[in-house]
Amino acid sequence: MKDKILIVDDEWNMRNLIKIHLLPHFALEEAANGKEALEKVKDLDFQLIILDVMMPDMTGWTVCERIREKGNIPILMLTALTDVKDKVHGLNIGADDYLVKPFDPEELVARVHALLRRSVEFNNENDNGTITISDLTIIKDSRLVLVNGKEVDLTPKEFNLIHLFATNQKQVFTREILLNAIWNTNNVLDVRTVDTHVKNVREKLRKTGLSFNPIKTVWGVGYIFQTPDGKA
Template sequence: MGNRILIVDDEWNMRNLIKIYLSREAFQLNEAKDGYEAIEMADQYAFDLVVLDVMLPDIDGWEVCSTIRKTSEIPILMLTARDDVKDRVLGLNIGADDYLIKPFAPEELVARVKALLRRRKKDNREIDKLLITFNDLSIDYDSRETWVKGTRVELTPKEFDILYTVAHNPKTVFTRDILLDKIWYSEEFRDLRAVDTHVKNLREKVRKAGLSFNPVKTVWGVGYKFNRPEDQY
């Protein structure tokens, strides 16, 4: 299924024109004819992008944008007939992602929509990389925090790095040498046995926190890999 887009404009002709442009790209398209309807639809349905006109009959597009931004980071492309820098700055400051001046070429509308969708997809991939969750275990790379059943587990920097490295690559077996190369600084004392010690301590801490599975598996004669909950038995 294609991306779902909400088109917000009080003029039927403009909504229809935008639909014609975007329907060629196999998007799923929904319409709202005023601001309140747009807010209600954005609250009820999961859209991938909003094309939002500034001039609406009830509340203006800026208020709609600001309201949506309180609960969602969905990309918003604002449309306006006024080529006023102050208007564009206002829209961007309250959360709009891009601006398009009417009248616009169909190719430019489609290109801007695709660019915003690509950016959102990339952002989502980055979030997925930074936050890893397996059952009751959550590993947040950005804050460098580990949580078990909602309780934070205090790990040393090396323990955290080992856990994140194997969890981020759950199908990869890491030798002790590779873990030393990835996690230890070149000027630090490097000892293969230190990896074993950190793994042992890591396992003990998450076990005491109530984790129902052992997250780091020993691959005998090789090293370590992530031990997913479904791989325990």
Template sequence: MEKPTILIVDDEWDMRNLLKIHLQRDFKVIEAKEGKEAIAIVDQTPIDIIILDIMMPDMSGWDVCEKIRKKRQLPIMMLTARTDIKDKVRGLEIGADDYLVKPFAPEELIARVNALLRRSYYKEEQYNDSTINIADEMSINTDLRKVSVHSKIIELTPKEFDLFALIAMNPKRIFNRETLLDKIWGIDDPKDARTVDTHIKNIRIKVREAGLSFNPIRTVWGVGYSFQSPDDLT
């Protein structure tokens, strides 16, 4: 079986080399020493997962993540020495899938990388060739990863789409924030619950601005969120 390809983006040679030593047995490793180089590689090379340093001189990891997210849906792990929870939340909100703080144990690095790949492959299988049509107003195409309102495509981030599709495909289920964090971000820290609320808010704004006549995500106070169709409002 061909090894998955991992792109390591870090301006420090020592860190790139350390990551390569830990990962090269199980992955084909490609390196980039700056953000612009990383974006060029993603444009030209099939990549399965990215490890992306935040603090780089030419372009921050946050900016690189945002630019790549406009092109590709592949998993991105942010790597940083910063431990501020605000930095972690920012990374998750712009589309990062995980956040690893330096220094780290090699076992944790490998476990997190493999978990990201498993979730990525699972979503591809789960969403294959499936379309949901809602009240002649909205459609969710989980194969193309597109949401349309009145035939107009809504620009959702990868995490917004994953979150919305999960809730919409399980209309009878109420999801608490901890479950959504685990299924979409692979996080079990309740301090990150604000990330879920922010993404839900953004989804609601985007579909409302597109002309949807109802709120498709219901807040179940004290519990979490569930899907809501026009029939639920009558």
């Protein structure tokens, strides 16, 4: 059975363009505005939503927030906005990925496949407290991190840090948020502590042979989890 995808865009030409490239691979539904999209999400079981940001009456951001109140369907947002602050805002309210218009159709297809694959792997593995992403395995109950089956020697705070990123892959974390979540402090004088721990986690995972860098720097903002395909 093909995965079902909902395409939400107020422009018929854009919806049709997306359909042309995705129709061979997926079962597709369309919505021309946010209200129609929310109605369809209530009644139909979708594996992915492709959501335009700039729509009249209800923006894609609002639609994304409404969908996130009820479930965790992967959301790929389409936008003509290129400012990093707009992308960070979308990620923080629940978007899983961004694609800037105009986009290469091959990149669209690749990102859709990556989101679907990531969603299935994450949901299946997380049921028993274990997260597996490529050659990285994080076992919550025993507080173990493995790379290709080899244990990585992390401190308790380092484990908490990588586990937080891996379980909140779409969220950008500022240093202040991380200080509060991991160290239970809001003292801005301690922000270098975050950078030091991120550096240590990256270095330990790299030395153990991890094939990708799981923590990406969002310049001027903080950090976000980075998948093996380089997407954050």
